[in-house]
Amino acid sequence: MTTITQTAPLGDRTVRRIGFGAMQLAGPGVFGPPEDPDAARAVLRRAVELGVDHIDTAQVYGPDVVNELIAEALHPYPDGLVLATKVGGARDERGEWVRASRPEQLRATVEQDLRTLRTERIGLVNLRRQVGGPEPDAVPLAEQLGALTDMRDEGKLGLIGLSTVSAGIVEAALEITPIAEVQNAYGIANRTDEPVVDLCREHGIAYVPYYPLGSAFTGGPRALAADPAIASVAAGHGVSASQIALAWLLAHYDRMLLIPGTSSVAHLEENLAVDGIGLDDEDMAALDRVAHLGAPSF
Ligand SMILES: NC(=O)c1ccc[n+]([C@@H]2O[C@H](COP(=O)([O-])OP(=O)(O)OC[C@H]3O[C@@H](n4cnc5c(N)ncnc54)[C@H](OP(=O)(O)O)[C@@H]3O)[C@@H](O)[C@H]2O)c1
Structure with missing residues (x-):
């Protein structure tokens, strides 16, 4: 039987291994406000009430909408809550995901996160390298990380992570x-990202899928339920x-x-019980016999 630890290191912090991904709290297509902002705020409050101390968000969710919901629901933040954001992308006026990964754009996104989350310091900022398509980012990694380490030195962020990156970029x-986390x-x-999971294991880096x-x-959860191997193990455990x-x-x-995303209190409670x-x-x-289902390629 595998023993499951309840907490794990995230850089110099320790957090509960089951956190919350806030992307599902925005409107359809992660663009604009949700139909029921009260319900979204209730999910956030319930998460913290149940001990969640790691919430993943981004300026691009809405844009700004999800950060503002988090601030409305949870500010002033409880001690120990790590808010993790991501930089490297933006939304255009039609909601398309576009790159915004030059050093000055990374800084502007962190500044906007600070304003909308109503905080003086973001717990962790992920640099997302691939946005809006498979083309490699032409901005040198050292310049991007330089912008983030400068802001860390200024006290505007605590930890630096990477998102949507290869093993080569992590190295x-x-x-x-x-690097506190890799989020792929x-x-x-x-x-398919197993080599990056292995690299994180080798370096003791948190991996946040x-x-x-x-x-x-x-339609991921439905597809998981249709997989015979998962369905059979689930039936055996009554979950x-x-x-x-x-x-x-x-x-x-x-x-x-973990940062499973949900807009539902019932699903949140289910996810926190695993x-x-x-x-x-x-x-x-x-x-190990679960069929490969893939995921969106962005
Ligand atoms: N770094 C990046 O670029 C990046 C990209 C994508 C996402 N993220 C982060 O990762 C988090 C997780 O990803 P995700 O939200 O896209 O996908 P996900 O967690 O794989 O799946 C979310 C979907 O699962 C449903 N769901 C959640 N719990 C469920 C349960 N117990 N039973 C049945 N269905 C359930 C949700 O619907 P309901 O709302 O109905 O529960 C939603 O449709 C995001 O919230 C975001 O914070 C980061």
Whole structure:
């Protein structure tokens, strides 16, 4: 039986391994306000009430909408709450995701995060390298990380992470500054990023998978429930397929931090209960047979 630790290091902090991804709180297409802002704020309050101390957000969610909901629901923030944001992208007037990864754009995004989250310091900022398509970012990594380390020196952010990056970029970044987390697309049915998970294991870096339930964009949770291996292990434990997908992630690497996204209090409560699910060797072997479902490529 795999023993699941409840907390893990995130840079020099320690957080609960199950946090909250706030992207689902924006309107359709992660653009504009949600239909029911009160319900969105209730999800955030319930998360903190249940012990969540790590919330993933971004200026691009809305834009600004999700940060503002977080501030309205939770400010003044409880001690120990780590708010993690990401820079490197922006939204155009039609809501398309576009690159904004030059050093001055990274700084402007962090400044906007500080304003909308109503804080003087962001706990962690992820540099997202790939935005709006597969083309590599032409801005040198050292210049981007230079902008973030300057803001860290100024006290505007605590930790630096990377998102949507290859193993090569992680290695190059580690030559420049400590990296607290890597946030890439990964999950039980999308394991193509395994080499980066291995690299994080080697360096003791937190790995924070986005799309841990396969993503709303591609109907992930429904597809997980239709997989026979997941369905059978879920039935054996009397839990949902989504819970098995999350429990597998917790068992796979002890510095895997979860940020499942939901706009529903019921799903939030379900997701926070997975650290009590003990997967044994037989379960883990069965779950190795899960079919690859992939994830959106952005
Ligand atoms: N670094 C990046 O570039 C990047 C990219 C994408 C996402 N992210 C972050 O990663 C977080 C997670 O990704 P995600 O939200 O896109 O995808 P996800 O967590 O894989 O899936 C979210 C979907 O799962 C549903 N869901 C959640 N809990 C469920 C449950 N217990 N049972 C059934 N369905 C459930 C949600 O619907 P309901 O709302 O109905 O629960 C939503 O449709 C985001 O919130 C965001 O913070 C980062």
